[in-house]
Amino acid sequence: MHISSLLSDEHVGSLVKTRGWVYRWRESGPLVFIIVRDSTNIIQAIVERGKLSDDDFETAKKLTIESSIELEGNLVKEKKAPTGYEIHVSKLTAFNIAEKFPITKDKSDEFLLDIRHLWLRSREMTATLKIRETIFETSREYFKEKGYHEVHTPMFVGAAVEGGSTLFEVPYFGEKAYLTQSSQFYLEAFIYSLEKVYTISPSFRAEKSRTRRHLTEFSHLEAESAWMSNQEMMTFEEEMIVRIASDLLDKRKDELSILKRDPEKLKNIETPFYRYTYEKIIDLGRSKGMDLPDIVDLGEKEEREITEGFDKPLFVYNFPTSLKPFYHRPDPDDPAHVLCHDMLAPEGYGEIIGGGERIWNKDELLRRISENGLNTDDYGWYIDLRRFGSVPHSGFGLGMDRVLTWIAGLEHIKNAVPFPRTIRRLRP
RNA sequence: GCCGCUGUAGCUUAGUGGGUAGAGCACCCGGCUGUUAACCGGGAGGUCAUCGGUUCGAGCCCGAUCAGCGGCGCCA
Numbered sequence: 001m002h003i004s005s006l007l008s009d010e011h012v013g014s015l016v017k018t019r020g021w022v023y024r025w026r027e028s029g030p031l032v033f034i035i036v037r038d039s040t041n042i043i044q045a046i047v048e049r050g051k052l053s054d055d056d057f058e059t060a061k062k063l064t065i066e067s068s069i070e071l072e073g074n075l076v077k078e079k080k081a082p083t084g085y086e087i088h089v090s091k092l093t094a095f096n097i098a099e100k101f102p103i104t105k106d107k108s109d110e111f112l113l114d115i116r117h118l119w120l121r122s123r124e125m126t127a128t129l130k131i132r133e134t135i136f137e138t139s140r141e142y143f144k145e146k147g148y149h150e151v152h153t154p155m156f157v158g159a160a161v162e163g164g165s166t167l168f169e170v171p172y173f174g175e176k177a178y179l180t181q182s183s184q185f186y187l188e189a190f191i192y193s194l195e196k197v198y199t200i201s202p203s204f205r206a207e208k209s210r211t212r213r214h215l216t217e218f219s220h221l222e223a224e225s226a227w228m229s230n231q232e233m234m235t236f237e238e239e240m241i242v243r244i245a246s247d248l249l250d251k252r253k254d255e256l257s258i259l260k261r262d263p264e265k266l267k268n269i270e271t272p273f274y275r276y277t278y279e280k281i282i283d284l285g286r287s288k289g290m291d292l293p294d295i296v297d298l299g300e301k302e303e304r305e306i307t308e309g310f311d312k313p314l315f316v317y318n319f320p321t322s323l324k325p326f327y328h329r330p331d332p333d334d335p336a337h338v339l340c341h342d343m344l345a346p347e348g349y350g351e352i353i354g355g356g357e358r359i360w361n362k363d364e365l366l367r368r369i370s371e372n373g374l375n376t377d378d379y380g381w382y383i384d385l386r387r388f389g390s391v392p393h394s395g396f397g398l399g400m401d402r403v404l405t406w407i408a409g410l411e412h413i414k415n416a417v418p419f420p421r422t423i424r425r426l427r428p
Numbered sequence: 429g430c431c432g433c434u435g436u437a438g439c440u441u442a443g444u445g446g447g448u449a450g451a452g453c454a455c456c457c458g459g460c461u462g463u464u465a466a467c468c469g470g471g472a473g474g475u476c477a478u479c480g481g482u483u484c485g486a487g488c489c490c491g492a493u494c495a496g497c498g499g500c501g502c503c504a
Contacts, residue, residue, distance in 0.1 A: 035464085048461085078462090081462095100438075101454080104439055105453060105454090106452080110497070111439065181504080211503095213504095218504085297503095301499095301500085351504070354504060
């Protein structure tokens with residue numbers, strides 16, 4: 001039986017059998033205390049000479065941290081045990097006596113990254129991975145309920161999706177391919193048949209960023225919807241984030257508490273989120289004493305200062321046209337601004353979503369491409385989409401790892417990913 | 429790319445007027461009848477990142493190299 005199902009009065013007094021790995025081990029005279037861990041939880045087991053065969057007792061004395069075992073015994077309710085119940089062992093089998101396990105109570109972040117393949121077993125990582133799983137699960141459920149289709153786009157691409165960013169170059173049968181940095185353009189191709197689509201896939205950025213919120217490979221959730229406006233998309237997104245937070249409170253309370261994340265912080269996440277125009281957010285920054293010009297891309301530090309005091313995410317919308325990529329649709333009533341938005345997570349975590357309306361008129365798109373100094377030849381098929389039954393549409397991209405980092409209250413995005421890839425880390 | 433910092437046992441680290449390298453955890457041996465990342469006694473474990481220099485003598489001072497960390501910039 002899994003350990004979690006032993007942690008109730010139901011099986012107290014009966015013979016139970018479980019298996020797992022040695023999490024803690026200590027002996028005191030004729031007693032051996034084993035704390036066993038499996039995918040669900042931990043439980044203490046007591047081995048006492050005479051209560052099982054001598055061979056099994058000798059096995060118990062030889063166990064090391066992370067040894068894999070199966071044990072059988074009477075389940076007892078015990079206040080002194082770490083999870084309230086313990087097994088009085090009558091039979092014990094070891095599958096593998098583990099070699100000296102390198103992880104002890106003294107460990108640095110760097111060391112834990114070097115041995116990530118072993119650190120995955122920790123309660124912290126296990127809890128993080130379960131929370132991560134739930135975020136993915138809830139997102140998919142939400143899209144499904146809203147009538148979205150899940151689709152798949154290529155990771156090998158022939159050219160940049162957005163200008164400016166650094167791409168990973170990959171040899172491709174004599175020509176150069178690149179790893180995708182966003183699936184957005186491909187998603188736009190799907191809306192003419194499926195209307196509402198999303199995908200969750202890796203995106204790759206070869207930027208030499210050294211910050212707590214950048215990875216070179218990250219999980220990108222992206223969506224596109226025909227007929228949707230910028231403001232409607234914002235409403236869609238905030239509902240999704242609220243849904244994620246409330247699902248975690250329902251399903252992952254234990255894991256949040258292992259990570260010492262205050263549930264109150266998640267309870268605060270309710271609609272509507274704050275919505276500020278770009279100009280308003282600049283005013284807000286100035287009121288906090290920042291020295292900001294009228295048009296400036298908010299840096300790491302500014303974002304942190306602005307979002308620190310908030311208790312739930314905020315939107316910044318309608319940025320100056322010059323600050324955003326060419327595909328954002330300029331506001332017909334105010335062409336100096338584009339109909340777009342960023343969602344910033346509170347507590348200083350910063351940007352988790354970027355999205356908005358896409359230009360759907362062919363001539364306007366051609367004009368914006370050349371205004372940005374780009375070559376229309378590079379965007380052939382993307383322009384094509386505007387020639388055959390083009391429709392108004394919006395979309396967004398969300399960094400799943402960033403959402404997890406914020407929601408679980410993690411220090412660094414590296415802790416949100418089992419095997420993080422950064423500018424300086426490719427292994428394990 | 430820029431600025432700052434670090435490298436001593438498997439891990440976490442102490443160690444500057446330059447003079448035989450010290451501890452905790454983990455590991456091994458022994459003890460303890462309820463332990464909570466226990467406690468007590470003993471043991472083993474070091475090319476002080478690498479290379480060069482100064483010096484009678486370098487973990488410590490100087491130079492170069494390598495590796496990494498933090499911040500900024502760049503950037504969903």
